[in-house]
Amino acid sequence: MKQRIVWILLGFMVFMSSVVMAAPAENAAPGSRIKDLLAEWRKGDVKPATGNRLPGKVGLVWQPRLDDATDMSEAERIDCINVVSPCWFRISSEDGTMSHAALSPDKDYVKKAQKKGYKVWALVSNSFDPDMTHRLLANPAGMKRAIDEIMQAVKKYDLDGINLDFENIEEEDRDALSGFISRLGTELHKENKTFSVDVTFPGGSPNWSLCYDRGAIAAAADYVMVMAYDEHPGGSKYAGSVASIGWVENGVQAMLREVPAEKLVLGMPLYSRIWKESDGVVEDVETLWMEDADRLVREKKLARVWDADAGQYYFEYQKNGQLCRVWQENARSIALKASLISKYDLAGAALWRRGFETADVWPVLAAELENSQR
Template identity: 45%
Template sequence: MKGKVKKFLAASALALLCALRCAAASAADGDVPLAAAYEDESGSRVALPEGAFVRSGALWAPLDALRLMGAPAALGENKKSAVIKVENPADAFDIPALAQLAGGALSLDFPLIRVGEAYFFNMTGMQNLVKLDYRIESGSVIFTPNASAKAYLRGEAAKPEPKDGKLTLVWEHVAAENPDLGAQAPIPGLDVISPTWFNLKDAGGGMANRASFAYVEAAHRRGYLVWALVSNSFNAQMSSSFFRNARAMNLFIARLLIYAKLYGLDGVNLDFEGLDEVDRANFVGFVSRLSEFLRTEGLTFSVDVFIPANTKSSRSHDRAALAKYADYIMLMAYDEHWRTCKVAGSVASLPWVARAVEGALAEGVPAEKLVLGVPFYMRRWEETRGPGGVSVKGYTLTMAGAEEILARRGLTMQWLPSAGQNYFAYSADGKVQKIWVEDAASIAKKLELVQKHGLAGMAAWRKGHEKPQVWDVISEMMGK
């Protein structure tokens, strides 16, 4: 290995200078650039021609340099992820079921950051998997060989103990890179954080991955459990083909079990939306099978469902049947008026939410498993009057965004008892703007339904759209 590295590199002094320059060039605001070197078993060290950097608590190292040092990582075909093929995954991850599900080998996807023409791999927590350890000292990262027979590490941060009171969860929308959770203020009363990390990427059971071991460690230090969200990419056709392919479902489950072990997850939140109605029973069958494997691994299993309604989306979810296999059913009681609705209205008025809860219970979802999903967002509805009547456009608005409009325009809100929320309207550029407000007061009214019906708790979409004081209300009402 040392010989291969030396062949690739120029003189050590020149390589070290290049490493320092590359690290500085790769770092974005807030990153910590690092020079990089490889140290073999004898202690002999050689500088690498590319630097690394720390971002959001994780070490990102150049993929080419890792491969040079023997890491079994390759650039994926789409150049958006790294691919690692794991031999004998059942033994490597201490999960016997993988022998049945995946056989003797399985390929896994991992997130990358592209800087210029270079690709950087998240090394934190992946040392056993890529067979390289590292240490950071004096502005440099030193890589050394790792001969572990296991492909995963155990987290340093202790997993949080369950809190008293009702369950509280918030979803974290992760489109690409993860936020620095460790640098954020603690959220009072929060039990679980659910980052949108995994999704079905093809009908063959492939799984895209945006996860971060550093994020999980930061969550655990904050006292939060982590239930990673897994979606079907909201693709009906792909999902139908997937449900009809036993091998694909096995590989998908295998990958999910591996990622859960690799990143130290506490649970899984399944979010399969946009399904064809004909796949209603197929989805239940998949959930039934998946639940067996998750239970064996000690993972909490929650499933997101639409509210009872006469819509294709709602009819694709057999809520009562899904509740037989999931630990929790997450009722997505929002988007009463969707962004493309032709009529302005509330995202989640109180009567509409109440009917959704009562409908789910009437269908047979046990109250002790039902979690009420509430919105941390609202919509600004823009009405334009023209020759053909009034046209409407909806724009997503955060709680802070609504406050900013009120302050800038000197407006006051009106409480609507029937809707259980505040409301305000104004004119701008000849167009009427209407906003049904979600805030601490509206969230409190919805959470009364959790208490009234003895539900398991609440979940909110999504983190970052709320004002901090909302969590004070949630914490008090959920008994934290």
């Protein structure tokens, strides 16, 4: 009798094991199945379908805010821009839930922008939350849901593509991130949509640079947008340029060791920073739009000096006992950086962000993009 009971129990255990192994990943209990699925996600070796790149150079501008003067769907068309990226979505939970960012998605915006001749690649961020992102990338069901929700948004708003902006990620999640990007690229390409991914230059910190496998990302995406700015970020202890020309060019050269030139888009800043120092120590920093920098020079009657090493104008002044220092981004510095597009035959330009620029930026950018296509 005991032997019969043992055989019955063994049979039941084998049956239950087969049920668990056959269960969908999102319903699987912790154990070997989950480990297998995570290993699959971390491989990052799923090959995307044929991509969907533009016939010419990319001219993209990000749009995180709207007003009458800068709304890309309403304002007069900018000839050198062929893509707008409204900053609409963010993954807000480890279960893959996607929510709206500060700017709400708007189908009318898409229709109007497309009518003006722009492609619309909506931005999706990870909220720059490393802990949430770590849990998401350890959760196959969460990654699947995130991809499903992105694809639903693509269809709902009739988007031309997606710009993925995942930043501040644990270095240990590098392979899992590549796997997520690869699968998202596959789904987007099934719908003939363009996929671009934002990264930083190689060689930085674990959370802001070492977390990216740029070669794997380039294999999965149509474009890799390198954010060639924040050489001296807002929290820096030292004053300096946001994007000096030498730093940018060295970064481009490093990127090209991992990313094909025909996929690499050069991201450029439309802003500067005021560094406020006392006794040589940075005490405060303020973001400065191009128009505000010009206004400062006019109102304070400041003398600007061209800093050839930085590829920018430099000026300084005293206020409230502090030395205020600025390496200024303007049309001349943008033209100099944009010349790297033709020098290295890059895929185009991206600018952060709409509303920070002065109008003279667009003609010089147009000239450099036109020169790069000759």
